[in-house]
Amino acid sequence: MSYASTAQLSQGMIAELGMKLGFNEVAYYYFNVVEEDPKLTRTRMDGIFSGVQDGDVFILQSPTWMGPEYDQKMLFEMGLYDIRKVIFINDVFPLMFASNRYILPEYIDMYNQADVLIVPTEKMLKYLRGEGLTVENVVIQEYWDHPTAYQAPLPKFTRKISFTGNPERFGFVAEWNHDIPLYLYTRRDDHKIGPSVIYKGFRKDENLIRELSDGFGLCWSATQEAEYATMNCSFKLPTFIVAGLPIIIKRGISGFDFVEKNNLGIVVDTLEEACERVNAMDEEEYLEYGRNVCNMASYLRSGFHTQEILLKAVRLAAGIK
Numbered sequence: 001m002s003y004a005s006t007a008q009l010s011q012g013m014i015a016e017l018g019m020k021l022g023f024n025e026v027a028y029y030y031f032n033v034v035e036e037d038p039k040l041t042r043t044r045m046d047g048i049f050s051g052v053q054d055g056d057v058f059i060l061q062s063p064t065w066m067g068p069e070y071d072q073k074m075l076f077e078m079g080l081y082d083i084r085k086v087i088f089i090n091d092v093f094p095l096m097f098a099s100n101r102y103i104l105p106e107y108i109d110m111y112n113q114a115d116v117l118i119v120p121t122e123k124m125l126k127y128l129r130g131e132g133l134t135v136e137n138v139v140i141q142e143y144w145d146h147p148t149a150y151q152a153p154l155p156k157f158t159r160k161i162s163f164t165g166n167p168e169r170f171g172f173v174a175e176w177n178h179d180i181p182l183y184l185y186t187r188r189d190d191h192k193i194g195p196s197v198i199y200k201g202f203r204k205d206e207n208l209i210r211e212l213s214d215g216f217g218l219c220w221s222a223t224q225e226a227e228y229a230t231m232n233c234s235f236k237l238p239t240f241i242v243a244g245l246p247i248i249i250k251r252g253i254s255g256f257d258f259v260e261k262n263n264l265g266i267v268v269d270t271l272e273e274a275c276e277r278v279n280a281m282d283e284e285e286y287l288e289y290g291r292n293v294c295n296m297a298s299y300l301r302s303g304f305h306t307q308e309i310l311l312k313a314v315r316l317a318a319g320i321k
Contacts, residue, residue, distance in 0.1 A: 152244030246289035
């Protein structure tokens with residue numbers, strides 16, 4: 001994976017938090033399972049599973065990002081042991097892009113092999129049930145943690161909005177012509193951006209959260225993934241929270257109710273409404289959001305939520321209700 005991959009960052013975070021609880025990491029690496037000699041694949045799998053023993057609980061983070069063939073090989077290997085299988089769904093690859101929807105039955109079949117599923121949201125669970133999911137033991141993730149040693153101070157009241165995302169996926173970036181500037185953190189490319197967009201370039205995670213010290217953090221859906229954004233947990237939300245920024249989030253996407261319930265920022269239907277709310281806001285209201293965000297950040301930095309999810313899944317796998 002790219003060193004800048006959010007998927008790598010989040011999956012690595014889960015593994016690290018699990019190891020703090022005493023879990024052992026089963027590390028795997030990329031190879032082309034479709035083109036490789038099956039005998040060599042068998043040898044690789046033997047190495048990957050060399051530390052697994054009967055009676056273990058095995059947590060597979062899904063997807064592996066190496067295609068369903070690789071994931072199926074992993075599940076086949078798991079089936080050779082007398083173990084309890086937990087699948088932690090980080091993303092549902094067939095739902096991310098409409099062109100991949102045809103392989104969803106393969107993923108449902110894989111999920112149904114699990115003893116326990118960790119699913120991003122209730123809405124995602126309901127959708128998967130409608131597509132044939134039958135696993136009874138389920139844990140709902142709800143939101144991501146974001147462990148970091150950085151403790152953000154109260155943010156500065158500034159009428160600016162920060163966003164992380166590729167303009168190719170998030171079409172609104174090309175049309176941004178509001179009086180509130182959009183600070184865009186991503187690799188500079190040739191895609192069109194709006195006249196009120198300020199390119200800031202790519203920042204590694206720790207550098208990003210230290211730089212986001214004022215204004216608001218924007219959580220919005222990509223044009224082609226609008227439905228998926230309502231079902232899956234975004235890593236942008238905890239990133240902005242641990243950076244200390246009040247949130248602007250689109251109503252209906254995953255996490256909007258979390259922001260609303262904890263008064264972490266503003267929930268809006270359109271970007272025009274977002275800019276109007278920012279223009280009308282005063283410093284006192286902004287700092288109230290900022291204090292709530294900093295309080296929530298102390299919890300998300302700890303990683304306790306993810307560890308609770310992992311422990312709950314292990315208890316269910318062991319038959320402990």
